[in-house]
Amino acid sequence: MTAPAPSTPVLPTHALLAAADMLLNPSEDTALSPGVRARAAATLLRLALDETLDAFWRSVSPRMTRNGRTRMLCLQWYVSPSVARQWYTVWSGLSAACHYHTYDLPPTPAEVRAWHQDVSELLPLLATATA
Numbered sequence: 001m002t003a004p005a006p007s008t009p010v011l012p013t014h015a016l017l018a019a020a021d022m023l024l025n026p027s028e029d030t031a032l033s034p035g036v037r038a039r040a041a042a043t044l045l046r047l048a049l050d051e052t053l054d055a056f057w058r059s060v061s062p063r064m065t066r067n068g069r070t071r072m073l074c075l076q077w078y079v080s081p082s083v084a085r086q087w088y089t090v091w092s093g094l095s096a097a098c099h100y101h102t103y104d105l106p107p108t109p110a111e112v113r114a115w116h117q118d119v120s121e122l123l124p125l126l127a128t129a130t131a
Contacts, residue, residue, distance in 0.1 A: 010047060010051060013048040013051055013052055013123055016044045016045070016047055016048040016051070017044075017045070017048055017116070017119065017120060017123075019041075019044050020040075020041040020042075020044040020045050020048075020112075020116055021041075021116065023037040023038075023040050023041040023044070024037065024038070024041050024109055024112060024113055024116065034108075034109050035105070035106035035107075036106070037109065038097075038106055038107045038108060038109045038111070038112045039097060039098065039100075039106045039107060041109075041112045041116070042094050042097035042098050042107055042112050042115065043094075043098045045094050045112070045115055045116060045119045046091065046094035046095060046098055048119055048123065049087070049090065049091050049094065049119060049122070049123075050091075052122075052123050052126055052127065053071060053072070053075075053087075053126065054071075055127075056075075056078075056126050056127075056129065057071055060078060072084070072087065072088050072091060073088075075087060075088075078129065079125070079126065079129045083122070083125050083126070083129075086118065086122060087122055087126070090115055090118045090119060090122065093111075093115060094115055094119075097111070097112065097115075
């Protein structure tokens with residue numbers, strides 16, 4: 001049996017949100033198309049959700065950080081069901097937006113801005129649940 005690989009350090013969640021915000025509100029001289037920027041911002045937002053969820057489970061039950069989607073399904077027993085439901089809805093939307101599909105259009109910047117707002121509201125809710 002091999003030991004699990006140590007997690008790779010990533011930016012703090014507030015830095016991930018700031019980077020996503022910069023992608024959604026670019027400067028005049030950006031070379032990236034709106035679709036590429038929106039998909040990159042969605043990836044950063046999903047990473048912020050994943051990192052916050054891992055931090056939550058490390059404080060509650062460290063073994064849950066290894067359980068992929070199960071950690072979201074079990075969330076409803078540790079926080080309010082409405083928060084868990086919103087978390088899963090936003091995470092699912094961001095997951096779909098992060099992946100390229102041959103015939104799917106990328107998410108629009110407006111969709112990702114709405115998810116940015118949702119993520120900005122959800123992160124403190126889960127952080128206070130562990131306090």
